[in-house]
Amino acid sequence: MRVLFMGTPDIAATALSALLEGGFTVVGAVSQPDRPRGRGMTLTPPPVKVLAKERGIPVYQPESLRDGALLPLLDACRPDVIAVVAYGKILPEYVLNYPAYGCINLHVSLLPRYRGAAPMQRAIMAGERETGVCTMQMDAGLDTGDVLLRRAFPISDEDNFETVHDRAAEIGGALLCETLKALKAGTVTPQKQDASLATYAEKITKEDCVLDFTKSARVLFAQIRGLSPIPLSFTKMPDGKLLKVVSASLAEGRGRAGEILRAESDGFVVACGEGALLLRTVLPEGKGRMNAADLLRGRRVNVGDVLGNV
Numbered sequence: 001m002r003v004l005f006m007g008t009p010d011i012a013a014t015a016l017s018a019l020l021e022g023g024f025t026v027v028g029a030v031s032q033p034d035r036p037r038g039r040g041m042t043l044t045p046p047p048v049k050v051l052a053k054e055r056g057i058p059v060y061q062p063e064s065l066r067d068g069a070l071l072p073l074l075d076a077c078r079p080d081v082i083a084v085v086a087y088g089k090i091l092p093e094y095v096l097n098y099p100a101y102g103c104i105n106l107h108v109s110l111l112p113r114y115r116g117a118a119p120m121q122r123a124i125m126a127g128e129r130e131t132g133v134c135t136m137q138m139d140a141g142l143d144t145g146d147v148l149l150r151r152a153f154p155i156s157d158e159d160n161f162e163t164v165h166d167r168a169a170e171i172g173g174a175l176l177c178e179t180l181k182a183l184k185a186g187t188v189t190p191q192k193q194d195a196s197l198a199t200y201a202e203k204i205t206k207e208d209c210v211l212d213f214t215k216s217a218r219v220l221f222a223q224i225r226g227l228s229p230i231p232l233s234f235t236k237m238p239d240g241k242l243l244k245v246v247s248a249s250l251a252e253g254r255g256r257a258g259e260i261l262r263a264e265s266d267g268f269v270v271a272c273g274e275g276a277l278l279l280r281t282v283l284p285e286g287k288g289r290m291n292a293a294d295l296l297r298g299r300r301v302n303v304g305d306v307l308g309n310v
Contacts, residue, residue, distance in 0.1 A: 001184050004079035004099070005048070005057075006030040011169040012085040013047035015106055018173025019083065024180065026057050027077040030070070032088050033061045065092055074098050081183065083176060084138065096138055101183050103138040105145070106176050108168045110152060111136065112198040115143035120164050122201035123155065124226035125208075127218070130154055131164065133172040135179040137190055144198075146190030149179050160225040160247075204231060211235040213258035213308055217250055217275030224248045224277075232283065235307045237300060243307065246281035246289060258308035260301060267292035270307060 003026050005016050012031075019026055029052035037044040045053075052059045062069050071094065081101035084091070096103050109119035110132040116122075123131045132152035139145040151171050155164060182188035204227070211220055211233050220233075224245050227233045232244040235258070253261045255271035262269050267280040279292040284300060295301050 002027050002080045004028050004082045006087040007048045007085040008032040008046045008088050010047045013051045014169035015085040015173040022177040028058045030060045105136045105138045106172045107134050112193040114201040116201040117203040119201040121226045127222045148188050160228040209233045214273040217272040217277045238305045241285040244283040248277045248279050251276040251278040258306045260305050263296050
């Protein structure tokens with residue numbers, strides 16, 4: 001089975017590695033162009049490109065797929081199937097219809113729930129106790145194609161975006177291999193999605209990251225976990241500077257929303273609309289990550305101060 005792989009970030013690189021370890025013939029890798037990263041805005045290749053080059057796989061990074069731009073590559077590679085994992089662009093119909101087995105997408109949710117750009121973050125932020133990965137026969141819609149295989153896994157209070165991402169990558173890579181083998185053997189039955197159950201996971205915006213302490217501690221706890229370690233939720237300190245929150249846990253306490261109630265050895269407790277949060281690890285504006293308790297010891301904030309007003 002000749003596989004053309006399309007993907008860009010870390011989760012896609014993990015899936016590509018699984019295909020290679022599974023013995024699949026990967027005839028090429030299509031990824032997003034190199035982008036400037038970091039404070040120095042250094043032009044940086046995406047993880048899929050790095051892995052593909054290490055493994056001797058030809059890499060293609062078209063700026064656009066429109067007007068048949070990928071046709072020369074498709075004709076040269078002659079893929080039986082195209083495996084797609086977080087590529088980052090909508091595939092035109094000429095790409096979807098080219099391979100005999102079509103385009104197979106790995107999506108990190110239990111479809112039809114959480115279609116769209118940020119399924120892992122949105123599931124955690126919504127307080128879901130379970131998510132999963134699906135392989136899907138791609139069509140012209142947004143994550144609307146027939147589901148081939150799926151695997152569910154739990155989300156605990158100890159999980160954040162990073163741990164769910166890494167678990168999904170490992171499970172998803174194995175599921176993608178299983179799917180391609182089943183496709184060739186003719187042993188998988190596509191299942192249509194129930195559109196009435198569909199929900200959408202929109203891209204994370206700056207507004208999604210603002211901590212509103214009038215909300216319940218449980219809601220904010222899920223928000224913090226869903227946005228950690230990137231892009232991170234945030235509030236404002238009394239001096240007007242931003243305070244990003246890396247980790248927190250549920251706590252006991254009552255007070256004004258956003259009020260710092262007390263210090264603990266591993267952080268400080270902030271009152272919410274219902275309940276309270278122990279902020280553990282924080283990232284103050286212009287500083288590095290630190291134990292939240294050190295913020296109190298350094299007098300950047302004090303018990304009785306109120307966080308918020310972003």
